Amino acid sequence: MYDFQEQIGFPILTALTFLPALGGLAILLMRGRPNLYKGVALAVTGVNFLLSLVMIGWFDRYSADMQFVEKVPWIESLGISYHMGVDGISVLLIMLTALLSLIIIPASWNYIKERELQFFAAFLFLETGMIGVFCARDLFLFYVFWEVMLIPMYFIIGVWGGPRRIYAAIKFFLFTFAGSLLMLVAIVAIAYLARANEFAAPVFDMDLLEQSVFSYQVQLLAFLAFFIAFAVKVPMWPLHTWLPDAHVEAPTAGSVILAGVMLKVGGYGMLRLCIPLFPDAVVVVAPWILVFSLIAIVYGALVSLVQKDLKKLVAYSSVSHMGFVTAGIFALNIVGIEGGIMVMFSHGLLTGALFLMVGFLYERLHTREIADMGGLAGPFPVMAGFLLFFTLASLGLPGLSGFVGEFLSLVGLFTYSKAMAAVASLGIILAAAYLLWMFQRVMFTGLRDEKWYKVPDYSLREIVSLAPLGFLAIWAGVYPNTFLQLIEPPATRLSEKMAPYMAEGGSAVERIFASLGGLF
């Protein structure tokens, strides 16, 4: 364990987490001065992104231990402390969060027309929640950040969303809250079961909980409670139905954060809590989760294929891509886990970019119907270039980030079961189909309306918003080691933790039936 005092000298995780919230509070007091508060929002997210780079700079990438650890007692009688710490997985996702939070500020500079002040404040509070989730090392604290993340997003969809925003916002809230409440009961249950004796305070500290051993029954129930909460966020088939509604109604910036970070919180939770805390249950349930992941991969891709709305297409493609995340993670070997994390990172960059581009397109055409588009490469050559790049990256073109993650998670899955890997690879083929077909229908085939020649192509602001995402997508595709190095130690630790529990091989069908025995 690395204390923050020795490592960097100031509580960098607290700074990263709460700086945005302070900025949000400050913004709320700047009524009537739009340029000032937009500037403040930009400055705060910018500083936060730089802080995240500083954190990576000082981070020891060869250690699987928690780093920059801060620990202060908070509610002592309940054994709750303010305990923050990060490992490679958190660091990568924090950097992604800070980057996307920075990018959406200029991207929504002119897009939001009313109640701008609250809009920017909401995003800053959201950033606090998201980074907090990635840093928390205490279950109570984790839950607090988990819920704090929910409220701003609820407002972002509900206040600044499209025509059916209220339905989408409530659906989003209730789905997530249902999962969270079950998780809350499970958190309490394991915290009290992990006590040394009846008079001791409950244990919420993740470090201590990871060393506790729970009975199989408890593990199974608690695992399911946690897993459902995370599966709603991911979202995993069949709990994904809130996602298309939320994405279609949310403003562009909301979609970017939702797809780019909030879905990852689900995968992160599985890595951080489900696997380390309940290894016995994980091994038994894993084949089923893999089956659901495969369904998500194929189903998401097939549904994407028939979408008429561009934004819905990207939303359903997320379901498919996130299937690779859960498939990789629950293959429970090091390659699969690394692959799952890389898919999360790359999906954050690419889908974030795709949602941004859908937003930019909508600002110009005032429609998202693919049928209304066509031949747009003529009036908007720069846009076409960017879209081609991110489409190719997203369908897994080697040399770009999408390929690395999906390849690794397929290899991981292959080690677990060849048949499953074969089914999952269908997803990549289908991804090529729906993405290329989409690109063709939007950018080529005859132009619908000559008036679009009068609409300007991407401005510098828009190019600057997309460029860093493209740059990272190339970096992660060409030299993924930079990122793999970060996640290797924690992934190794997770796979080593799981290794003793893994049964001998066998075909997928055998494994699934074998796990039935464990369930009942």
Add this chain to the structure above:
Amino acid sequence: MGHDLLAIVPELMLVATGVVIMLIDPLLPTDGRRGLSWLGIFACITAALSTWLASGEEFTAFNNSIALDKYSVFFKILLIVVAAMAMLLSEKHLMLKKRLLGDYYALILFTTVGMIIMAESIDLITFFVGLELMALSTYLLAGFFRYEERSIEAALKYFLGGAFASNFLLFGMALLYGLAGSTNFKEIGDVVKLGPVPSGPLAIAVVLVLAGFAFKVSAVPFHNWAPDVYQGSPTPAAAFLSVGPKIAGFAAILKFFTMILGSQHDTWVPLMIALSIATMLVGSTMALLQRDLKRMLAFSSIGHVGYLLLAVVATGQSGRTLGMASILFYLAAYAFMNMGAFGILVFLENNRRGFKDSLDDMTGIGRRYPWAAALMALFMLSLTGVPPTAGFVAKFYLFSAVVNSGFAWLAVTGALFSLVSAFFYLRVIVYMYMREPEGEPGLALEGKSWDLNLGLGVAAAGVLLLGVLPSPILTSAQDAVVKLLGN
């Protein structure tokens, strides 16, 4: 004797202030009555301070009929704070309704004294005197707008139901006295524990006592008065009625079901579980159907009573401290968030012509009154149980107690009902922020009031403070119950 009087100095202060207010009220011109609320608040502050300062000593007074311990100190201070908040919320509203009379404040003070006696008594007779003092004063508060039919209806309903409930309670207490030959809680508890006690009459006594309390805290199936009474009463009085009597009721329920009937835990637990689930079910499903916010808050408060009863279940042998302490903390959190939510309704009634407390009237509040809307959103989220608010810590602590006592499935049930409750609390936020108002906004009234703003500020501060730094209150809640269990 001097010793006895010393024990009830705060109560004497409150009563004396109430009497003084009633005496000087007729002598004052209408404008001059504005200071009366501050007289009451000043009395509350001094009473709370003197309770606080004397909290070090623990003793019983008046021949073992009241106990001054950390338990009663906790409730005394909480109830006095609630009374002070109620007075802050009331002044402007009474003035606008042209009913600014000193009697109102006197009634709040008398109710408070009644509630305090309920919380600190350890004797059946004293307890009943406190209960009736509280009950009679609250009936009058409910009917305080005597020119409005609804207010009179509320008072009458509250009175009739309340009188029945008091009788149930009295019958139950008579049976307990008959069985034990004593009116002292601890002595009855010893007899019940060591026996032999005929189980039939004891069971009847338990049912009667439970029925009486169920009415007082508005638990199903004795809940039907609550929506009508809260809707009909003056809104600031409804704020007080929805919080104060529930706190006092639970203070007494805890004493009855631990000191007297603690040894019979296994017998009454099934009854309590059934009551709790029914209460949560009716509270949250009926709240879904309400368009009137006062009725919605009434049903939601019934739902909260359901959660509290859940924690009463958790006061069995394992983890008693936790179960009881979680109730104390929950009541404190509930006091701030519910007073706050009603307070916002008072604010809107004061400021907006034609505001009738319906959901539709909330459209556009987010734009028109950003601060009021933000606070209302805070209180709604706290009632839902979302961090970082008091409601979350309270629910978390309460579920911990329930899980810890081995009733994990009950905690899951409670969690499901809080999911349902999320729907109707969030709906208020939807109307305030996400719907566009139709037609002209209601005209503003001259309703500015620093008292009201201060009251709302106190409620909001309480909600946030208990949500972010709950340690001091958690610790004092734990300390409060340890001694009680030691008896």
